[in-house]
Structures are given as C-alpha cells and as structure tokens.
Amino acid sequence: xxxxxxxxxxxxxxxxxxxxxxxxxxxxxxxxxxxxxxxxxxxxxxxxxxxxxxxxxxxxxxxxxxxxxxxxxxxxxxxxxxxxxxxxxxxxxxxxxxxxxxxxxxxxxxxxxxxxxxxxxxxxxxxxxxxxxxxxxxxxxxxxxxxxxxxxxxxxxxxxxxxxxxxxxxxxxxxxxxxxxxxxxxxxxxxxxxxxxxxxxxxxxxxxxxxxxxxxxxxxxxxxxxxxxxxxxxxxxxxxxxxxxxxxxxxxxxxxxxxxxxxxxxxxxxxxxxxxxxxx
Amino acid sequence: xxxxxxxxxxxxxxxxxxxxxxxxxxxxxxxxxxxxxxxxxxxxxxxxxxxxxxxxxxxxxxxxxxxxxxxxxxxxxxxxxxxxxxxxxxxxxxxxxxxxxxxxxxxxxxxxxxxxxxxxxxxxxxxxxxxxxxxxxxxxxxxxxxxxxxxxxxxxxxxxxxxxxxxxxxxxxxxxxxxxxxxxxxxxxxxxxxxxxxxxxxxxxxxxxxxxxxxxxxxxxxxxxxxxxxxxxxxxxxxxxxxxxxxxxxxxxxxxxxxxxxxxxxxxxxxxxxxxxxxxxxxxxxxxxxxxxxxxxxxxxxxxxxxxxxxxxxxxxxxxxxxxxxxxxxxxxxxxxxxxxxxxxxxxxxxxxxxxxxxxxxxxxxxxxxxxxxxxxxxxxxxxxxxxxxxxxxxxxxxxxxxxxxxxxxxxxxxxxxxxxxxxxxxxxxxxxxxxxxxxxxxxxxxxxxxxxxxxxxxxxxxxxxxxxxxxxxxxxxxxxxxxxxxxxxxxxxxxxxxxxxxxxxxxxxxxxxxxxxxxxxx
Numbered sequence: 001x002x003x004x005x006x007x008x009x010x011x012x013x014x015x016x017x018x019x020x021x022x023x024x025x026x027x028x029x030x031x032x033x034x035x036x037x038x039x040x041x042x043x044x045x046x047x048x049x050x051x052x053x054x055x056x057x058x059x060x061x062x063x064x065x066x067x068x069x070x071x072x073x074x075x076x077x078x079x080x081x082x083x084x085x086x087x088x089x090x091x092x093x094x095x096x097x098x099x100x101x102x103x104x105x106x107x108x109x110x111x112x113x114x115x116x117x118x119x120x121x122x123x124x125x126x127x128x129x130x131x132x133x134x135x136x137x138x139x140x141x142x143x144x145x146x147x148x149x150x151x152x153x154x155x156x157x158x159x160x161x162x163x164x165x166x167x168x169x170x171x172x173x174x175x176x177x178x179x180x181x182x183x184x185x186x187x188x189x190x191x192x193x194x195x196x197x198x199x200x201x202x203x204x205x206x207x208x209x210x211x212x213x214x215x216x217x218x219x220x221x222x223x224x225x226x227x228x229x230x231x232x233x234x235x236x237x238x239x240x241x242x243x244x245x246x247x248x249x250x251x252x253x254x255x256x257x258x259x260x261x262x263x264x265x266x267x268x269x270x271x272x273x274x275x276x277x278x279x280x
Numbered sequence: 281x282x283x284x285x286x287x288x289x290x291x292x293x294x295x296x297x298x299x300x301x302x303x304x305x306x307x308x309x310x311x312x313x314x315x316x317x318x319x320x321x322x323x324x325x326x327x328x329x330x331x332x333x334x335x336x337x338x339x340x341x342x343x344x345x346x347x348x349x350x351x352x353x354x355x356x357x358x359x360x361x362x363x364x365x366x367x368x369x370x371x372x373x374x375x376x377x378x379x380x381x382x383x384x385x386x387x388x389x390x391x392x393x394x395x396x397x398x399x400x401x402x403x404x405x406x407x408x409x410x411x412x413x414x415x416x417x418x419x420x421x422x423x424x425x426x427x428x429x430x431x432x433x434x435x436x437x438x439x440x441x442x443x444x445x446x447x448x449x450x451x452x453x454x455x456x457x458x459x460x461x462x463x464x465x466x467x468x469x470x471x472x473x474x475x476x477x478x479x480x481x482x483x484x485x486x487x488x489x490x491x492x493x494x495x496x497x498x499x500x501x502x503x504x505x506x507x508x509x510x511x512x513x514x515x516x517x518x519x520x521x522x523x524x525x526x527x528x529x530x531x532x533x534x535x536x537x538x539x540x541x542x543x544x545x546x547x548x549x550x551x552x553x554x555x556x557x558x559x560x561x562x563x564x565x566x567x568x569x570x571x572x573x574x575x576x577x578x579x580x581x582x583x584x585x586x587x588x589x590x591x592x593x594x595x596x597x598x599x600x601x602x603x604x605x606x607x608x609x610x611x612x613x614x615x616x617x618x619x620x621x622x623x624x625x626x627x628x629x630x631x632x633x634x635x636x637x638x639x640x641x642x643x644x645x646x647x648x649x650x651x652x653x654x655x656x657x658x659x660x661x662x663x664x665x666x667x668x669x670x671x672x673x674x675x676x677x678x679x680x681x682x683x684x685x686x687x688x689x690x691x692x693x694x695x696x697x698x699x700x701x702x703x704x705x706x707x708x709x710x711x712x713x714x715x716x717x718x719x720x721x722x723x724x725x726x727x728x729x730x731x732x733x734x735x736x737x738x739x740x741x742x743x744x745x746x747x748x749x750x751x752x753x754x755x756x757x758x759x760x761x762x763x764x765x766x767x768x769x770x771x772x773x774x775x776x777x778x779x780x781x782x783x784x785x786x787x788x789x790x791x792x793x794x795x796x797x798x799x800x801x802x803x
Contacts, residue, residue: 001736001739001740001742001743002739002743003743003746027740027743029670029672029736029739049735049736049738049739049742050731050732050734050735050736050738051731051732051733051734051735051736052735052739053670059598062598072670073598073668074668074669074670075598075600075668171746171749171750172746172747172750173750173753262601263600263601265600265604266685268681268685269682269685269686272673272678272681272682273669273670273673273682275670275672275673277678279676
C-alpha cells in the first residue's frame with residue numbers, strides 16, 4: 001500500500017516467491033524496507049499511515065522503531081535473499097573465475113522535487129581506488145549520478161567501466177523490475193565489492209560471495225538528516241565492516257544479521273503475513 | 281434441635297455458605313489422619329464428606345458449627361452415633377470444657393467459629409481457644425485465610441464490601457492475624473504448611489509452601505499454583521487477571537506468600553505429598569523432577585519451564601525464528617497419545633513430557649497439534665500478551681495455520697476445524713465477569729483497531745489514486761501512440777509504402793495487365 005514497496009522490484013520478487021504473479025504484485029499492507037538503514041528501517045522523516053505494518057529486513061530496525069514509539073513491525077529478511085533463493089544459478093560464476101571489483105559510489109536520491117545530490121572529491125576517490133584495487137574496476141552509479149555527465153565522465157575518463165542497474169521508480173512508474181536481478185547477476189561474477197560508504201550494496205555483495213571493502217571519501221549528501229547518527233554512528237556500530245581488507249567470516253556474520261538471514265520464511269507463511277491469501 | 285447439642289454463641293437464623301471440602305482436601309486428610317483416633321473435633325463449616333472421613337478414622341467425633349440450621353443439616357446427613365453435632369461458638373465450646381481432642385480439623389479456618397454474641401476475639405485469641413480444647417500432642421489441621429493474597433490484592437470490591445454479613449465486627453482488620461507462611465508457622469507451630477487454593481469452599485490445590493516458594497514461572501509447581509489461583513479467582517470480581525501477578529510472585533519466590541490461604545498441620549500424622557490437586561492428582565518434588573500420580577498412573581515430569589511459557593517468551597521477544605525452531609521441534613515430537621496442553625508440556629532431552637493432565641483422545645496428531653495451537657492463540661490473545669503477528673492473522677485461522685506449518689503440518693480446513701472443537705472442549709471456564717483491566721484493554725484495542733482500519737482505508741485510497749494516475753499516464757501514452765500512427769498513415773511516405781506493398785503482392789504481372797485491359801475495355 002505504498003509505492004516505495006515497488007522500489008527495485010522488491011514487492012515483485014516477494015510476490016513471485018509466494019507463487020503469485022509478479023507483473024502486478026498484490027499490495028503489502030504497510031511498508032517494506034527498501035534499503036539497509038541505520039535507523040528504524042526508513043528515513044527519519046518518513047510518513048506512515050495508521051495501522052500500517054512495517055516489514056523490515058532484520059531485528060535491529062524493529063527495536064529502534066519500537067524505541068521511537070512505532071509498533072506493528074515484522075521482520076521478514078531482505079527481498080534480495082529471497083531472490084537468491086529463487087535464482088540460485090543466475091550469473092553464477094565458478095569461484096576461481098570471479099574477478100575484479102564492483103565499486104558502488106554512494107548515491108543521491110531521487111524523489112521528484114525533493115531529491116538530493118552528492119558532493120565530494122571524485123578525483124581523489126578515483127586515485128584511492130587505483131591505489132587499492134589490483135584487478136579491473138567497474139563503477140556502479142545510481143541513475144541519479146549516471147545521468148549527471150559531470151560525475152559519470154570523471155569515472156569513464158579514469159578508465160573504469162561505468163554501469164547503472166536502472167531506476168527504482170516513483171509512484172509505481174519507472175521501476176526497473178530487473179534491478180536486483182541485474183545486480184545479483186553482476187555480484188556473482190565479481191571478486192570484490194566496494195563502496196565509499198557502508199551501504200546496501202556491500203551487504204548484497206557479501207551475501208553473493210564478494211570480498212567487501214569500504215574506503216574513500218564518504219562524500220556529502222544535500223540535506224542529509226543526521227537524526228540517526230550518520231557516518232560516525234556507522235563507525236561505532238560496524239567498525240569491522242570499514243576498511244580495505246575486511247575479514248570475510250566477520251563480514252558474512254554481520255551481513256546475515258543485517259539482511260535478516262534467519263528471518264527468511266516459507267512462501268505459505270509470507271502469504272499469510274502479507275494477507276495475500278484470497279479470503280472471498 | 282433433636283440430636284444437636286448446643287453451646288453458647290449459636291447463630292440463628294444463619295447459614296455459612298460454601299463449607300470447606302472437596303476431593304483435594306479429602307485426599308490430604310486421607311493420607312494425614314491416623315487410622316484410628318480417639319476423639320476428633322471438626323470445627324467450622326466443612327462438607328459432609330470431610331466429617332464422614334473424620335468419623336471413619338475416629339472413635340468419637342464432635343462437629344462444631346455456629347449455625348443452628350447447618351448443624352441440623354449435618355445431623356441429618358451424618359446420623360452415626362459416634363458423631364456429635366454441636367451448634368455454637370468456639371468460645372462457647374471452651375466454656376463447656378469438653379475432654380481434650382487428639383485430632384482437630386479446622387480446615388475452614390478460624391474466621392467462622394464465633395457468633396454475634398461472642399467476645400471480640402482476634403485471630404490469635406481464637407487460635408488460643410482452639411488449643412484449649414485440643415490435647416497437647418494433638419494433630420491439628422487449620423486453615424488460614426491470607427489477607428495478602430493475590431486474589432485479595434486484585435479484588436475489585438472496596439474493603440467495606442468484601443465480607444458482607446460476616447463482619448459484624450471488623451474481623452479482617454486484625455493486625456495480629458498471620459499474613460505470611462512464616463507468621464502462620466510461628467502462630468500455629470505448624471510442622472507442615474500448604475498453600476491452599478479453593479473455589480467456593482472446595483479446595484482445588486494444595487502445594488507445599490517450600491515447593492511453592494522454590495518454583496518459578498512455567499514450572500510444574502507454578503502451574504499447580506496458577507491453576508489453583510485461577511480457580512479461586514474465577515469466583516471473584518477482579519481488577520486484572522491474576523496470571524501476571526502470579527508470574528511476578530513466582531519469580532520473586534513469593535508464590536506461597538500470595539496464595540489465597542494456607543493449610544497448616546501441627547503434630548504428627550501420616551506422610552503427605554508435596555502437592556494435591558483436582559482429578560486425583562498428587563505429586564512429590566524429587567530433586568529436579570516431580571513424581572506425579574494421576575488416578576493411579578505414575579510418571580516423572582522434569583521441573584522445567586513448560587512449552588507455553590517458552591513460546592510466549594519467544595513471541596514477546598518477536599523472535600519468530602526461535603519460535604519456528606521450537607515449533608518444528610514440537611512437530612517432530614507430537615503424537616496422538618492424548619491431547620497436547622502446551623502449558624502442561626515440558627521439554628525433556630530431545631522431546632517433551634506431558635505433565636499433570638492426561639486427556640485421552642481419538643484425534644490425529646495433526647488435529648491435536650491444531651488444538652494445542654488454537655488454545656495457545658486463545659490464551660495469548662485473551663491475556664493481551666505481546667506478539668509479532670498482525671490482526672488479520674490473529675482474527676482468522678492464519679495464525680494457527682502458520683504455527684502448524686512451522687511444526688511441519690499442512691493446515692487443512694478439516695484439521696483447523698477439529699482443532700478448534702478440541703480447544704473449545706479444553707478451554708478454561710470463563711470467569712463470572714471479566715476483569716476490569718481486560719475490559720479496558722479490549723476497549724482500547726477496539727479503538728486502536730478502528731484507527732488502524734481508517735488508516736488502511738486511507739492507504740488503499742492513496743494507492744488507488746496512484747494507480748489511477750498510472751492508468752491516466754498509460755492512456756495518454758496509448759492516445760499519443762495512436763495519434764502518431766494516424767499521422768504516419770496519412771503521410772506521403774506511408775502512402776507510397778502502401779502502394780509499394782500492393783505492387784509487391786502482384787505475383788503475375790501479365791495476368792494483372794490483362795485484367796486491367798479487360799476492365800478498360802468494359803468501361
């Protein structure tokens with residue numbers, strides 16, 4: 001019952017997992033977390049309608065939300081994990097053949113009229129990437145940056161492949177329903193995943209078997225709301241996930257926590273949780 | 281008053297309702313009373329069965345009740361010649377200086393032994409009166425009401441409305457009345473002491489106070505106590521369910537201290553068990569296990585938290601994976617030997633052990649599990665316990681279906697229906713009137729539900745608006761595409777394309793030319 005649920009085709013994936021049509025998935029009676037979050041699952045100023053259920057990836061956002069006076073949380077695990085279950089072979093590459101680094105630039109956001117750009121020293125970041133990575137680097141730009149030639153060109157001119165996985169959409173329009181499919185396929189052929197901020201893509205990459213790295217200028221987001229603590233809080237809570245050489249076992253354990261691996265549920269259970277069984 | 285003796289202090293007209301008795305008390309007395317006593321006194325209102333048991337174990341029995349009509353009824357019911365029925369007050373009996381009694385049964389306590397004409401004796405003075413008629417080494421069984429009982433603390437009635445006609449003097453406003461197990465022990469010199477739970481006079485459960493103090497929420501001992509408390513509470517108007525308080529008391533080791541009353545035993549008698557309860561149950565705490573005997577069948581039950589407590593805890597923590605794993609374990613163990621009561625089921629090794637209650641059934645394992653989960657859901661929701669499942673699941677069979685699925689059972693409509701029927705048969709009796717907190721919580725919940733549903737309508741309308749916008753966008757795209765197509769059809773390039781198309785279809789130019797010639801000639 002909220003268009004954010006369509007972001008990245010997450011609702012479509014869950015509908016497919018439940019054996020329902022994924023071209024027009026049935027509505028979720030609330031809000032589905034659409035990205036990894038240091039807060040309650042959504043941005044600090046997010047609206048919620050009365051009685052909405054909040055479907056989050058892991059237990060930590062539920063606890064933080066409860067402390068904010070919010071109720072009706074249900075932990076379901078990240079849709080990406082369900083996609084991995086649905087597509088065990090998609091892009092699967094034998095381990096020795098995986099190579100290169102898929103590097104995600106922290107991105108701005110795209111709500112019409114209220115979106116925000118990032119600002120930072122791209123050249124300095126490129127230099128650091130070149131100093132660090134030993135194999136070919138592919139830069140993934142979110143479409144907000146991909147469509148800004150002044151950003152995209154900097155990375156192309158640096159000799160990197162630059163790709164974009166698509167748009168998440170707005171008000172049920174423009175959603176690239178293959179967004180996560182494309183991302184999963186890509187992750188499975190790269191050896192490393194990196195970013196200048198600890199973010200969703202890092203966790204997805206680790207879940208797909210990539211060695212993570214988080215380094216470089218974290219850059220500034222216009223109008224960034226520091227209510228949840230920002231980058232310093234991330235450094236306090238997940239220091240093990242920051243750096244150029246992160247312990248893989250630790251990264252996997254943290255990723256399992258943050259994506260809610262143990263909360264993955266069978267399709268029949270999910271259908272009931274989302275009230276997706278026809279009652280008439 | 282044929283065959284009824286009288287001493288000072290009788291009440292007339294008067295009846296003491298709900299005389300103390302019941303199968304549980306009889307079971308204890310059966311174990312305790314010596315096979316053959318010389319003189320037994322039953323003082324206060326007790327059931328005929330208690331008097332008959334005392335009569336069967338004693339050469340002479342005196343029964344003292346303050347109500348004349350009660351005495352006459354007892355006389356009619358127990359005509360045995362060695363039973364003497366006396367009406368009057370305890371202080372009146374003392375004045376009559378009877379020969380000392382070697383067994384004294386005052387299980388009803390010392391609150392209904394005086395008449396309106398008696399002196400204002402407080403509790404210790406009444407106890408002293410009792411000892412005056414008892415032999416020095418007498419075996420005495422004395423009930424003591426607890427002014428600090430949970431059922432009293434949660435009583436909805438104000439203090440001045442609780443005791444009705446009984447309080448011609450403020451009987452319960454007595455600073456010297458013993459109000460803890462230790463005080464009762466001291467006051468009566470008790471050798472054994474039970475927490476006593478009674479409903480309308482019938483003793484439901486007796487639990488040794490040390491076992492009650494040592495138990496913790498969800499353990500077999502606590503279950504016995506909570507069952508007893510519920511039986512007592514079922515007849516009272518309450519502010520709130522006693523369950524929460526009993527759990528807290530059990531955690532604090534104070535379950536014995538908040539029992540509705542105690543049964544003290546002074547002097548020697550036959551050996552007794554740690555606990556007695558309804559259905560012919562008696563049990564002994566033996567280290568980390570309970571040796572349980574129900575209607576002659578013995579078994580051992582681990583002194584651990586029951587399954588319901590563990591599942592409630594997982595639900596409250598919103599630990600669905602933990603709940604799922606536990607339900608899977610339950611599903612792997614379940615059998616169709618007898619009904620599955622999760623509040624009377626205890627983990628043991630890799631499996632589980634049924635506790636005090638065995639209810640045979642011809643239902644399948646899946647149906648018994650469905651019944652267990654229906655009952656779990658009923659108890660979860662009725663107590664307004666915390667859990668992570670939305671209203672549309674709790675208001676339908678979805679919640680039970682989910683739990684069954686976690687236990688590896690596919691919930692069919694037939695299984696769910698049969699489970700519901702079984703759960704209804706096993707449900708505890710509904711209290712005479714709901715407690716105040718439940719009424720308020722239900723009202724609040726209804727209000728929240730109304731707000732939530734209004735929110736849902738808002739959200740659906742907003743979604744419809746977005747979808748309408750999507751449809752408008754699509755329609756505009758379709759119209760534009762159609763207009764573009766029309767424009768394209770009228771363009772010279774499209775006309776040339778159409779002619780070319782037609783020309784391309786001419787497979788035999790000679791025939792085509794001949795046809796044109798013929799048409800020209802005809803014209």
